[in-house]
Amino acid sequence: QVHLVDSGGGLVQAGDSLRLSCVASGGGTVYTSVMGWFRQAPGKQRDFVAAITWNGGITHYADSLKGRVTISSDNAKNTLYLEMSSMKPEDTAVYYCAADLRWGKLPSHNDYTYWGQGTQVTVSS
Secondary structure, eight states: OOEEEEEOOEEEETTOOEEEEEEEESGGGGGOOEEEEEEEOTTSOEEEEEEEETTTOOEEEOGGGBTTEEEEEEGGGTEEEEEEOSOOGGGOEEEEEEEEOOTTOOTTSSOOSEEOOOEEEEEEO
16 A cells, blocks of 8 residues: 655745655555656646656656656655646646556556545646
8 A cells, every 4th residue: 555645735926936745655655666746627637747657767747847847756755746837827736646556557647546635736827
């Protein structure tokens, strides 16, 4: 099992930067293959933001967000990060971290096994 706790959301102004964190715990963490970030705006589906393979650190980004977001991890601390810059009102959403233990799982697909509780990010204009 993997338990995820994401944090770092809040109210920011357009143009600001923000860093989200996600701490993983549980016996399954040693088998983690990939972790990712998704976001869901009100009334919309949950969309892929970024992902990183836990061994090797290969990153994947949503095309629309490349250049504004950076995903990283501190494996020793079982912590995942998402840094966002030049934020826009349309970035307003609940952001969720996710983890999976399956090797070969497509990083951008939202069929992750484990999910955090979500952290609200609101960008004011």
